[in-house]
Amino acid sequence: xxNFDLQATLDRIQPVSAQRLSEIQxxxxxxxxxxxxxxxxxxxxxxxxxxxxxxxxxxKRVYTFAGxxxxxxxxxxxxxxxxxxxxxxxxxxxxxxxxxxxxxxxxEVLVVDMGVACEFDELPGLLRRKxxxxxxxxxxxxxxxxxxxxxxxxxxxxxxxxxxxxQIDLLGTGDMGxxxxxxxxxIAASFCDLLPAQVTHRxxxxxxxxxxxxxxxxxxxxxxxxxxxxxxxxxxxxxGGFEIGGIAGLVLGCAAEGIPVVIDGFIxxxxxxxxxxxxxxxxDYIFAGHQSVEIGHQHMLxxxxxxxxxxxxxxxxxxxxxxxxxTLLEASLQVLREVLTFAEAGVSAxxxx
Amino acid sequence: xxNFDLQATLDRIQPVSAQRLSEIQxxxxxxxxxxxxxxxxxxxxxxxxxxxxxxxxxxKRVYTFAGxxxxxxxxxxxxxxxxxxxxxxxxxxxxxxxxxxxxxxxxEVLVVDMGVACEFDELPGLLRRKxxxxxxxxxxxxxxxxxxxxxxxxxxxxxxxxxxxxQIDLLGTGDMGxxxxxxxxxIAASFCDLLPAQVTHRxxxxxxxxxxxxxxxxxxxxxxxxxxxxxxxxxxxxxGGFEIGGIAGLVLGCAAEGIPVVIDGFIxxxxxxxxxxxxxxxxDYIFAGHQSVEIGHQHMLxxxxxxxxxxxxxxxxxxxxxxxxxTLLEASLQVLREVLTFAEAGVSAxxxx
Numbered sequence: 001x002x003n004f005d006l007q008a009t010l011d012r013i014q015p016v017s018a019q020r021l022s023e024i025q026x027x028x029x030x031x032x033x034x035x036x037x038x039x040x041x042x043x044x045x046x047x048x049x050x051x052x053x054x055x056x057x058x059x060k061r062v063y064t065f066a067g068x069x070x071x072x073x074x075x076x077x078x079x080x081x082x083x084x085x086x087x088x089x090x091x092x093x094x095x096x097x098x099x100x101x102x103x104x105x106x107x108e109v110l111v112v113d114m115g116v117a118c119e120f121d122e123l124p125g126l127l128r129r130k131x132x133x134x135x136x137x138x139x140x141x142x143x144x145x146x147x148x149x150x151x152x153x154x155x156x157x158x159x160x161x162x163x164x165x166x167q168i169d170l171l172g173t174g175d176m177g178x179x180x181x182x183x184x185x186x187i188a189a190s191f192c193d194l195l196p197a198q199v200t201h202r203x204x205x206x207x208x209x210x211x212x213x214x215x216x217x218x219x220x221x222x223x224x225x226x227x228x229x230x231x232x233x234x235x236x237x238x239x240g241g242f243e244i245g246g247i248a249g250l251v252l253g254c255a256a257e258g259i260p261v262v263i264d265g266f267i268x269x270x271x272x273x274x275x276x277x278x279x280x281x282x283x284d285y286i287f288a289g290h291q292s293v294e295i296g297h298q299h300m301l302x303x304x305x306x307x308x309x310x311x312x313x314x315x316x317x318x319x320x321x322x323x324x325x326x327t328l329l330e331a332s333l334q335v336l337r338e339v340l341t342f343a344e345a346g347v348s349a350x351x352x353x
Numbered sequence: 354x355x356n357f358d359l360q361a362t363l364d365r366i367q368p369v370s371a372q373r374l375s376e377i378q379x380x381x382x383x384x385x386x387x388x389x390x391x392x393x394x395x396x397x398x399x400x401x402x403x404x405x406x407x408x409x410x411x412x413k414r415v416y417t418f419a420g421x422x423x424x425x426x427x428x429x430x431x432x433x434x435x436x437x438x439x440x441x442x443x444x445x446x447x448x449x450x451x452x453x454x455x456x457x458x459x460x461e462v463l464v465v466d467m468g469v470a471c472e473f474d475e476l477p478g479l480l481r482r483k484x485x486x487x488x489x490x491x492x493x494x495x496x497x498x499x500x501x502x503x504x505x506x507x508x509x510x511x512x513x514x515x516x517x518x519x520q521i522d523l524l525g526t527g528d529m530g531x532x533x534x535x536x537x538x539x540i541a542a543s544f545c546d547l548l549p550a551q552v553t554h555r556x557x558x559x560x561x562x563x564x565x566x567x568x569x570x571x572x573x574x575x576x577x578x579x580x581x582x583x584x585x586x587x588x589x590x591x592x593g594g595f596e597i598g599g600i601a602g603l604v605l606g607c608a609a610e611g612i613p614v615v616i617d618g619f620i621x622x623x624x625x626x627x628x629x630x631x632x633x634x635x636x637d638y639i640f641a642g643h644q645s646v647e648i649g650h651q652h653m654l655x656x657x658x659x660x661x662x663x664x665x666x667x668x669x670x671x672x673x674x675x676x677x678x679x680t681l682l683e684a685s686l687q688v689l690r691e692v693l694t695f696a697e698a699g700v701s702a703x704x705x706x
Contacts, residue, residue: 101688
């Protein structure tokens with residue numbers, strides 16, 4: 001593992017400037033519309049500009065992090081583990097849902113192999129950053145070593161830095177990994193102090209019997225490993241996943257580099273929550289793409305302190321909800337840039353102006 | 354008024370084919386993702402294709418209907434009536450929020466003068482279809498005559514037919530009219546059988562005192578005119594507005610022509626509700642763009658039977674929420690067209706496939 005200092009990254013994370021936020025809102029308030037009438041679009045624009053110092057998006061990218069999970073041995077998923085690499089090939093070939101939605105949003109998709117349980121040849125669009133071929137089964141012991149947890153964080157941090165160099169102004173997170181709602185539920189239970197049954201749900205669409213096994217697996221993982229929520233690295237090590245660590249690192253890196261990041265659903269939010277627990281200012285850089293169907297998702301978003309941008313009953317992952325939400329962020333900036341003020345448009349102000 | 358038979362339009366409205374809807378869903382279910390995992394995106398695509406017979410959108414247009422309201426004499430708005438024509442000029446010049454959001458969505462904006470209280474010269478992008486220079490104050494008697502109500506409906510129906518000829522595949526509705534949340538609240542109260550205070554809200558941002566006057570105005574309009582909710586034309590005549598009638602006509606026309614229509618917020622929904630009450634199958638053609646902040650909005654959407662696509666705290670009108678929602682519809686079609694099936698992608702199906 002290369003030399004790496006997590007603390008150096010955390011030390012670079014600044015709060016988003018309250019003064020900049022109110023300067024941008026003051027400018028929005030002069031535009032020819034009732035004050036506040038574009039609701040959350042105003043928030044999106046305000047926050048994006050305050051974070052990035054820009055009013056446009058030169059380029060967007062979704063990093064879809066892939067990894068496998070030892071806990072699938074407990075029978076927690078409706079799909080076999082071979083689907084993880086099959087979907088990686090589908091992403092690289094451009095045939096998956098994230099590809100269609102990223103094309104719609106004008107975003108590039110890069111797939112990051114964080115820990116798929118197979119070897120990949122070199123492929124365009126695939127970043128080979130494998131930490132190991134899948135995590136260990138966390139119902140028997142820690143999912144990974146502390147070094148592996150750090151390595152997965154570091155990978156995400158480095159990808160954010162690379163994106164910054166390439167003038168990518170907006171990043172999205174995505175995930176692929178059969179079984180990965182199970183570690184995400186364990187992370188949600190740890191940080192939100194909830195019972196496994198309160199945060200464990202149907203993932204890709206499991207039946208009642210599988211759901212019971214999944215809840216038991218989350219409970220066993222928490223009981224055997226006793227992750228310490230005051231130590232996010234311990235949580236990642238004991239009940240996390242390599243792709244979840246990569247997402248957490250990317251979100252940390254975005255906060256350090258000043259890049260707004262749109263997170264996807266349940267798994268991405270588990271990663272973003274890990275990052276937020278490592279440094280409280282991280283949450284100001286996060287745009288919560290959507291509200292997932294997964295019951296544990298709302299609790300993690302509440303702890304991060306961000307409201308979802310969309311609520312469309314999605315439960316796919318890959319980065320799909322985040323890519324879709326990128327278009328709302330772009331719309332909010334187009335309003336900021338193009339709408340005339342009351343004075344410019346020759347419109348009489350109301351009583352509240 | 355040209356010869357016009359509302360019944361002929363109503364007679365052309367067909368239910369959306371349940372068989373087509375299930376054929377499209379079956380195709381979606383073969384795509385390489387867990388069944389149903391794209392939630393409402395699947396609904397949007399399914400319904401758009403079943404209505405239009407197309408899988409793409411060749412062109413999109415927002416009709417923003419403008420009109421003035423005699424009821425502003427009761428002091429119900431935070432803005433003076435002169436803002437209606439000022440904003441019409443702003444729309445035509447491309448400097449308003451709807452212009453920015455329509456450009457983002459790739460939609461054209463056409464402004465329809467249904468009843469602004471001034472004369473407009475010929476302007477590109479402005480359709481002069483004035484019924485009268487503002488409605489009468491409905492706290493003293495009917496807002497318009499029955500002939501004017503029919504004329505406003507007819508105007509909207511004709512615009513839908515024109516769009517069909519021009520191969521516009523997706524329409525959006527918008528409104529501009531100082532005071533127009535007041536007749537919209539009266540329409541909501543009539544059809545939803547609610548009290549004025551349950552459906553009357555702050556519009557552009559009025560204070561408590563103005564809100565009380567507005568509730569009183571709605572109550573007076575209902576008491577004096579006694580609109581009959583079983584006769585939607587009577588409701589439009591007595592407590593409606595010319596731009597609301599235009600929107601209702603456009604929505605009816607869309608249902609007759611087989612054009613999916615994305616409605617905006619409170620005022621557009623009042624128009625869409627009038628159309629739905631004229632013919633129950635109309636609701637199948639309506640995409641509810643967003644949930645407005647206005648408290649009466651949810652009741653009208655519930656009666657129409659459509660869920661909002663977005664919930665972003667918008668309360669602007671103009672067609673803004675509808676334009677924004679058009680991008681979600683377009684995204685849903687891109688997924689339908691471009692995502693490979695399990696077989697094509699070489700991905701193993703899950704237990705539910």
